[in-house]
Amino acid sequence: MRLKNLRIENLRNIAMLDVALAPGINVFVGSNGAGKSSLLEAAYLLSHAQSFRAGSVDGLIRRGQARMAVAASVCKGSGERRLSVVREDGTWRARLDQANVPQLGTALREAATVCFEPGSHELIAGSGRERRRFLDWGVFHVEQDFLPAASRYRRVLRQRNMALKQGAADAELDAWDAELAGAALPVDGLRRGYFARFSPCLERMLALFLPELGAGSMEWDSGWPQQTDLHALLAQRRGLDRARGHTSRGPHRADWTLGFEHAPQRSHLSRGQEKLCALACVLAQARVHADACGDWPVIALDDLGSELDVEHQQRVLEWLHGNGEQALISGVEIPAPLRGENPPARVFHVEHGQLRPLL
Ligand SMILES: Nc1ncnc2c1ncn2[C@@H]1O[C@H](COP(=O)(O)OP(=O)(O)OP(=O)(O)O)[C@@H](O)[C@H]1O
Numbered sequence: 001m002r003l004k005n006l007r008i009e010n011l012r013n014i015a016m017l018d019v020a021l022a023p024g025i026n027v028f029v030g031s032n033g034a035g036k037s038s039l040l041e042a043a044y045l046l047s048h049a050q051s052f053r054a055g056s057v058d059g060l061i062r063r064g065q066a067r068m069a070v071a072a073s074v075c076k077g078s079g080e081r082r083l084s085v086v087r088e089d090g091t092w093r094a095r096l097d098q099a100n101v102p103q104l105g106t107a108l109r110e111a112a113t114v115c116f117e118p119g120s121h122e123l124i125a126g127s128g129r130e131r132r133r134f135l136d137w138g139v140f141h142v143e144q145d146f147l148p149a150a151s152r153y154r155r156v157l158r159q160r161n162m163a164l165k166q167g168a169a170d171a172e173l174d175a176w177d178a179e180l181a182g183a184a185l186p187v188d189g190l191r192r193g194y195f196a197r198f199s200p201c202l203e204r205m206l207a208l209f210l211p212e213l214g215a216g217s218m219e220w221d222s223g224w225p226q227q228t229d230l231h232a233l234l235a236q237r238r239g240l241d242r243a244r245g246h247t248s249r250g251p252h253r254a255d256w257t258l259g260f261e262h263a264p265q266r267s268h269l270s271r272g273q274e275k276l277c278a279l280a281c282v283l284a285q286a287r288v289h290a291d292a293c294g295d296w297p298v299i300a301l302d303d304l305g306s307e308l309d310v311e312h313q314q315r316v317l318e319w320l321h322g323n324g325e326q327a328l329i330s331g332v333e334i335p336a337p338l339r340g341e342n343p344p345a346r347v348f349h350v351e352h353g354q355l356r357p358l359l
């Protein structure tokens, strides 16, 4: 998959911009605060409807404006579709080929962008929430049934939590326990299926970027002990859940861990190694998407030059020459490995939210 163009309105310091993108590697260079990350963020918004940085999506709307819009012509094989998302009054509206799309998820499925950025190490060092969000995006794109299953689970979880807080009678909670356990199974099953595809891809990417750490191993945690029946566990922990006012076990607590032969715990990794692990996760996710959906997602690498040393930049760029269809790379300068032979397809200079083609 690739974006033929990207049209951005009122995203951070970008008032209005329409850029034609090339297949292959597109590089955006410019000084700090120029708008490079905002450009990559626009592509990310089309497939996530969320910022890749911490913070609310409404914080991305240009100061003083009420509305932000991102649109792109998305090419898959010989097909092309026009996708746009608009954020206004705290909600999203999406259009696909000039028609309104009532469900945002339907539109987001048309575009896929994975992103590695300066905060990506949180995927390794941060809370389970980061890893669930990352994994769920992959499951959402690969499994059509995931979105309704996850929405149902969230709804039932909210209702059970409300009942716990309000001190509902045991008979009412019996019903919520059964409902929640039932809703949990498809969510967990689809996630496990995805994780089974993701783990071998990740192992290969880790061997490419962090061979010195030895073999990598991944472990899945469903959010409750595997050998335990969730329905029975919910009943058993009800007293505890009542005291806390929320449900303590279930797919909303799912997580996965990463260990290495020579660095079994997360605390054994340096910050740079955390970043490389996160990069391996992002590229492995791109690979799973390509294998499952038949087309690559756009691969966005924000600030590549300042995140990785030159040797690791070289490895990513070599990988990109054999994999992926389109990459968007930003930095204060062109990454060193792209300055010799194998130059990027396009280079743009970014300044005050405006673009000037350099190549
Ligand atoms: N809501 C907003 N409205 C207007 N401008 C904003 C808003 N949020 C951020 N900005 C500004 O947008 C500019 C672009 O930010 P962006 O993060 O895209 O820069 P960048 O080129 O990636 O910089 P760096 O090299 O420091 O990462 C910054 O000057 C920032 O202060």
Ligand SMILES: [Mg+2]
Pocket (backbone or CB within 6 Å): 036, 037, 038, 302, 303
């Ligand atoms: Mg930036």
